[in-house]
Amino acid sequence: MAALLWLPWNSVLADEKNGELDIYFIDVEGGAATLLVTPAGESILIDSGYPDYGGRDLNRIVRVVKEVAGRTRIDKAIVSHWHLDHYGNHAALVSKVPVTAFYDRGIPEDLPEDKGFPERIALYRAASQNKSTALSPGDKLPLKNAETGRRVPQLTAEVVTSSGKTIPNEGPANPFASEHVAKPEDTSDNARSLSLLFKLGDFAFLTCGDLTWNTEQRLMSPNNPIGQVDLFMVTHHGLDVSNNPVLVKAIEPIATVTCNGPTKGGMLPVLKTLEAIPTLKAQFQLHRNIKLGDDVQPPPHRIANSSDTAECKGHYIKASVSPDGKQFRIQVEGQQPELFETRLSK
Ligand SMILES: [Zn+2]
Numbered sequence: 335m336a337a338l339l340w341l342p343w344n345s346v347l348a349d350e351k352n353g354e355l356d357i358y359f360i361d362v363e364g365g366a367a368t369l370l371v372t373p374a375g376e377s378i379l380i381d382s383g384y385p386d387y388g389g390r391d392l393n394r395i396v397r398v399v400k401e402v403a404g405r406t407r408i409d410k411a412i413v414s415h416w417h418l419d420h421y422g423n424h425a426a427l428v429s430k431v432p433v434t435a436f437y438d439r440g441i442p443e444d445l446p447e448d449k450g451f452p453e454r455i456a457l458y459r460a461a462s463q464n465k466s467t468a469l470s471p472g473d474k475l476p477l478k479n480a481e482t483g484r485r486v487p488q489l490t491a492e493v494v495t496s497s498g499k500t501i502p503n504e505g506p507a508n509p510f511a512s513e514h515v516a517k518p519e520d521t522s523d524n525a526r527s528l529s530l531l532f533k534l535g536d537f538a539f540l541t542c543g544d545l546t547w548n549t550e551q552r553l554m555s556p557n558n559p560i561g562q563v564d565l566f567m568v569t570h571h572g573l574d575v576s577n578n579p580v581l582v583k584a585i586e587p588i589a590t591v592t593c594n595g596p597t598k599g600g601m602l603p604v605l606k607t608l609e610a611i612p613t614l615k616a617q618f619q620l621h622r623n624i625k626l627g628d629d630v631q632p633p634p635h636r637i638a639n640s641s642d643t644a645e646c647k648g649h650y651i652k653a654s655v656s657p658d659g660k661q662f663r664i665q666v667e668g669q670q671p672e673l674f675e676t677r678l679s680k
Contacts, residue, residue: 351375353657355489355534357565360398361620361639361648362391364571364595365419368541369395370532371403372489373657374478378410380530380541382423392423394648396430402650407431410475413438413466414543415527416445416455425457433461437475439496439528440468447522469493469528471501486657487535494560495529495545500553508558510583517575520546524570529553531560535659536676538563540585544570550578558584564676565653565662568592568608571599572619579607586613588674589664591651596624596642605630615674618651618664638666 353373360367362383370378377399383391399405411433413421427433441459445451458466469475475491494501519525527543540563542550550569554560566587570576571594590608594600600623608617617632622640634640638649649667655676656662665671 353486355532355537355655356403357539357653357655358398358403359567359591359593359620359651359653360394361646361650362394362419362593363643363646364593364598364621365391365422366414366543366571366593367391367395367423368567368593369398369403371405372477373486373534374489376409376478377403377405377407378412378475379408379427380412381414381420381543382411382427384419385422385426389426390648392426392430394650395423395427398650399431405431408433409435411436412528412530413458414529414541415439415523416442416448416451417523417544418448418454420543421454421458425454425461428461436462436466437469438466439526441466442523445523470496471499475530487659489532489534491530491532493528494531494540495527495542495549495553498526498549500549501559503553503555503557503559505557505559505561507556508554508580508584510580511555511557513583514551514555514578514580516551517547519548520575522546524576525549531563533659534655536678537565537655537659537662539565539567539653539655541567542569542576544576546570546576547578550576550581554578554581554584560585562586562613562677564588564674565664566590568604571595572601572604573599574601574603577604577607582607583611586611588613588615588677589653589662590614590617591653591664592617592619594619594621594623596621596639596646599623600626600631602626602630613677616664616672618666620649620651621646635669636666
């Protein structure tokens, strides 16, 4: 392999953003909380883990936001869907760090699968001062881009699914469309998850919340409107009611990160589907699946936390994308980063 150099890495002042896009996958024990810090220094938190557990997930998020990423505020707090392990701390966050704006898929009247929804959504409404923005497929997240005059690519973020709807099924034919085997229709909020496609030059990152099988198929069949993706956050913690091959094979990821817990997600059928993708170089997981053999999981240096929840240190995984979008590295907290090259055209 050719020598991969990526300069300057550390030649910027600590309080100055270095032009990279940073993506932190925060360990919330099988929920989700993903912090993006954009080249312009904007901070975007997608989902916020579980509530309770003595503030465990809230504290982990605040540590990464303030101490690791050095941010003093969250510019955009996004909810992928209305399940506790995804918006558990949106309301509590505002007491720890200022949040400028809230985005979600739209607030439903009721959520049959959660009896506590009315109280929880009241807290969310209060925290967002009733000003959350509902995002629809095709919407672009408004992002600041640096006005340096330098010829660097602009970061974009497009909503590709929301509330069960998808962007139009345009683009080249998806060669994997015929692999769809329908599963029972999912009536839960998972099927209505918000999915976002971030792009920085040639680099693309896809995150779909807990989007489930048949919505994945509707998004990706018969055509592929997404194209190829370099970094894929494995959907729904790596559960096999999500990660339809019609989607994951078509996007041809180079690297994946699974936000699983010790006993939630990171399932074997998903590991196998991903492993068989020719472009895939590495799978990362926030947790070792303690119910599954080590031989079928990623190697230890690509797993952030190996113990069960009681012993867990809550290590994060960080992806950093070069300012030109041509390379990215992935680092498990406390380990050496690994470098990957973005595909040039898609
Ligand atoms: Zn969910």
